[in-house]
Amino acid sequence: MEHASSAAHPAPPSGPPRGRALLPPRGRALVIGASSGLGASLVRELVRQGWRVGALARRGEELERLREECGPERVVARVHDVHERAAVPELFEGLVRELGGLELLIYAAGVMPPVGPQEYDTATDVEILTVNTLGAMAWCNPAAEYFQSRRAGAIVGLSSIAGDRGRKGQPAYGASKAALSHYLEALRNRLGDYGVHVCTIKPGPIDTPMTRGLEGLPMMISAERAAREILGAVRRRANVRYVPLRWLAVSLVIRAIPSFVFRRLTI
Amino acid sequence: MALARSFRYVEAWGMAAGREARVLQPRSLEELRAALAEARAAGTPLTLRGTGNSYGDASVPARGAVLDCSRWKRILAFDPTTGVAEVEPGVTVRDLWRHVLPQGWWPRVVSGTSFPTLGGIAAANIHGKNNFAVGTVGDAILEFDLVLADGTLRTCSREREPDLFHAAIGAFGLLGAFARIRLQTKRVHSGELEVTTFAGHDLGELMDYVRAHVGDADYLVGWVDAFARGDGLGRGQIHHARYLAEDEDPRAEQTLSLAHQELSPRVFGLFPKSELWRVARLLNHDAGVRFVNAVRYQQGRLEGALPPRRWTHNEFSFLLDSLPNWKWSYGRRPGHGLIQFQPFVPDGAAHGVLSEILRRSQARGFVPYLAVLKRHRPDPFWLTHAVDGWSLALDYKVTPANRPELFAFCRELSELVFEAGGRFYFAKDLILGPGALERMLPAEPLARFAALKRALDPTGLWQSELWERVRAPQSTSA
Numbered sequence: 001m002e003h004a005s006s007a008a009h010p011a012p013p014s015g016p017p018r019g020r021a022l023l024p025p026r027g028r029a030l031v032i033g034a035s036s037g038l039g040a041s042l043v044r045e046l047v048r049q050g051w052r053v054g055a056l057a058r059r060g061e062e063l064e065r066l067r068e069e070c071g072p073e074r075v076v077a078r079v080h081d082v083h084e085r086a087a088v089p090e091l092f093e094g095l096v097r098e099l100g101g102l103e104l105l106i107y108a109a110g111v112m113p114p115v116g117p118q119e120y121d122t123a124t125d126v127e128i129l130t131v132n133t134l135g136a137m138a139w140c141n142p143a144a145e146y147f148q149s150r151r152a153g154a155i156v157g158l159s160s161i162a163g164d165r166g167r168k169g170q171p172a173y174g175a176s177k178a179a180l181s182h183y184l185e186a187l188r189n190r191l192g193d194y195g196v197h198v199c200t201i202k203p204g205p206i207d208t209p210m211t212r213g214l215e216g217l218p219m220m221i222s223a224e225r226a227a228r229e230i231l232g233a234v235r236r237r238a239n240v241r242y243v244p245l246r247w248l249a250v251s252l253v254i255r256a257i258p259s260f261v262f263r264r265l266t267i
Numbered sequence: 268m269a270l271a272r273s274f275r276y277v278e279a280w281g282m283a284a285g286r287e288a289r290v291l292q293p294r295s296l297e298e299l300r301a302a303l304a305e306a307r308a309a310g311t312p313l314t315l316r317g318t319g320n321s322y323g324d325a326s327v328p329a330r331g332a333v334l335d336c337s338r339w340k341r342i343l344a345f346d347p348t349t350g351v352a353e354v355e356p357g358v359t360v361r362d363l364w365r366h367v368l369p370q371g372w373w374p375r376v377v378s379g380t381s382f383p384t385l386g387g388i389a390a391a392n393i394h395g396k397n398n399f400a401v402g403t404v405g406d407a408i409l410e411f412d413l414v415l416a417d418g419t420l421r422t423c424s425r426e427r428e429p430d431l432f433h434a435a436i437g438a439f440g441l442l443g444a445f446a447r448i449r450l451q452t453k454r455v456h457s458g459e460l461e462v463t464t465f466a467g468h469d470l471g472e473l474m475d476y477v478r479a480h481v482g483d484a485d486y487l488v489g490w491v492d493a494f495a496r497g498d499g500l501g502r503g504q505i506h507h508a509r510y511l512a513e514d515e516d517p518r519a520e521q522t523l524s525l526a527h528q529e530l531s532p533r534v535f536g537l538f539p540k541s542e543l544w545r546v547a548r549l550l551n552h553d554a555g556v557r558f559v560n561a562v563r564y565q566q567g568r569l570e571g572a573l574p575p576r577r578w579t580h581n582e583f584s585f586l587l588d589s590l591p592n593w594k595w596s597y598g599r600r601p602g603h604g605l606i607q608f609q610p611f612v613p614d615g616a617a618h619g620v621l622s623e624i625l626r627r628s629q630a631r632g633f634v635p636y637l638a639v640l641k642r643h644r645p646d647p648f649w650l651t652h653a654v655d656g657w658s659l660a661l662d663y664k665v666t667p668a669n670r671p672e673l674f675a676f677c678r679e680l681s682e683l684v685f686e687a688g689g690r691f692y693f694a695k696d697l698i699l700g701p702g703a704l705e706r707m708l709p710a711e712p713l714a715r716f717a718a719l720k721r722a723l724d725p726t727g728l729w730q731s732e733l734w735e736r737v738r739a740p741q742s743t744s745a
Contacts, residue, residue, distance in 0.1 A: 086269070089272050089273065089274065092274060093274035093289060096274060096287070097287075142273060142274065145273045145274075145275050146273075146274060146275050146276070148275075149275035149276040149277070149278065150275075150276045150601060151599050151600065151601065152600070193592070195599060
């Protein structure tokens with residue numbers, strides 16, 4: 001309760017600006033999984049657009065570099081491992097108090113360890129689910145409660161086109177993203193009445209450390225471009241958005257392939 | 268499981284005040300004590316809260332954390348031969364009536380909405396549409412356990428700890444947290460009430476009708492069209508209800524069932540009531556409410572010409588509960604909403620003061636969108652709002668723009684009430700300033716309350732925005 005007495009502030013006479021605008025031009029955001037890849041690009045893009053950002057990641061030095069790069073007054077950095085779910089409520093409260101409010105939460109943490117064709121390793125699968133799915137729930141839940149009470153705000157989850165079908169290559173990764181998409185959809189339906197928006201992002205391959213070393217990935221885009229498109233989609237209140245958009249066409253085709261055919265494909 | 272906690276905007280039900288705070292949600296006495304120990308160790312004050320149905324800031328924290336007891340909600344016992352129920356504080360009025368009605372009982376006193384918790388209604392000492400006949404909910408409570416700031420538990424009843432019993436009921440959580448409440452319910456022989464409508468041309472007619480029927484009615488509640496002027500000032504209707512006797516409902520077993528009490532979630536079987544607030548929002552302005560009131564008044568006159576009809580307890584007691592989120596018709600953004608200004612005025616002065624309030628509201632252009640008239644009687648609780656007289660509950664629309672002027676206007680109206688020896692009800696209030704307590708309550712119970720607060724809560728652990736707002740700076744408490 002270290003914040004409880006110091007951070008008291010008067011009752012706001014009014015909430016965020018009225019009207020349909022989902023996000024204020026200069027708001028406050030939390031990005032979980034901010035030290036590299038898409039998360040880091042999202043922090044940079046938000047700061048560039050005038051936001052203050054609470055950035056969380058496991059790796060302190062990279063986080064510190066990001067903070068230095070973006071301007072220490074624009075970024076509040078916290079070292080956090082998404083395995084530490086019990087620490088989240090306290091951390092969430094502290095960050096929202098430090099930022100002075102919150103309009104946007106982006107869960108960008110994710111892992112995709114290589115999995116061999118003959119590999120059935122439960123420990124790896126649990127690790128994937130823990131970071132990609134349980135960590136997302138641990139952060140989206142307090143944000144959902146906070147935004148619902150303010151009847152404003154947006155939650156963004158980075159799911160994946162990989163969750164659309166059960167491909168041979170990544171059973172647990174696909175399942176973790178399918179579960180995340182399902183959870184985010186339910187959250188969106190719960191919160192819609194309260195003026196809170198939940199946006200599911202399904203990126204295709206993006207040039208990040210996660211995809212480095214993987215060969216033959218089609219239609220790869222830069223993390224900077226992906227970050228711009230993601231924030232644009234949130235502002236337009238997109239429910240589910242493929243990034244870049246042309247992956248929607250790919251997904252429609254992939255989802256239409258019957259199982260007995262899909263089984264024989266190598267995608 | 269660990270003590271559940273969250274961080275959110277803790278809001279007045281009317282949405283016109285609130286503050287972000289840590290919310291702790293104990294589900295048992297052990298968890299409550301753990302929360303207390305944590306707060307004492309950190310020197311953080313606590314504000315007690317249930318489901319947050321007080322219109323004003325009674326359960327909004329001034330600082331520190333919120334202790335939300337709404338998840339601590341088991342019905343511990345109910346004896347269908349005596350009608351005595353024993354509950355945990357988070358049990359709601361709705362949970363209770365649904366438990367007891369099929370067995371032939373109904374809570375003696377209920378609020379106009381069924382969502383508040385029993386701990387909350389005990390702390391607010393709420394009244395219902397039968398206040399003139401049976402008193403407040405405190406009068407129906409037999410015994411309770413109260414957890415004090417130091418974690419000790421005190422069992423209170425009229426015999427065992429009469430001072431604490433009469434001080435804690437109506438103390439708005441400033442002396443301790445209810446951990447268990449035993450209360451008496453009322454035997455009913457039907458799931459329905461017989462309701463008669465009387466339409467009156469002005470406030471005087473409505474009050475005369477109520478005076479003539481306080482002896483034979485079980486419930487009396489008036490609706491007033493606050494837009495009506497001149498000779499029609501205070502026109503409206505009275506709903507007069509009585510319980511059915513044993514032989515009046517041959518289908519009692521069926522009418523007492525929950526299935527019979529259930530209201531349809533749709534209008535005309537089609538339109539979902541959960542979306543009706545959007546329709547109400549289109550009418551939520553002076554012209555719209557003036558129109559709705561005119562229709563409603565004429566409807567009341569028609570109803571008045573018809574023979575009495577039967578309503579279920581659920582429908583009669585909690586009419587607005589079937590319109591989810593109806594308050595959003597006033598706006599959905601924090602800061603947009605409503606305040607309820609509910610003066611309690613002694614019988615002799617009531618007609619004059621209440622008429623003057625309606626006249627001034629019209630003259631100033633702040634006309635209440637809902638006005639409800641009730642008859643009250645005194646009760647023995649130390650901080651009670653009740654007087655031998657009348658109350659008129661007035662819902663004023665609040666926006667960030669009209670707020671300062673509206674609040675100043677309501678404070679001006681409160682002077683009329685204080686001068687007439689009237690009181691206010693803290694489950695509703697959001698406008699009174701420092702010293703209001705001293706102006707509405709006699710010095711003697713107030714001094715006793717202050718002494719008790721100092722003795723039981725020397726560090727001022729139990730706090731609220733309401734308490735900070737209404738007490739005189741030098742008086743009472745730590």
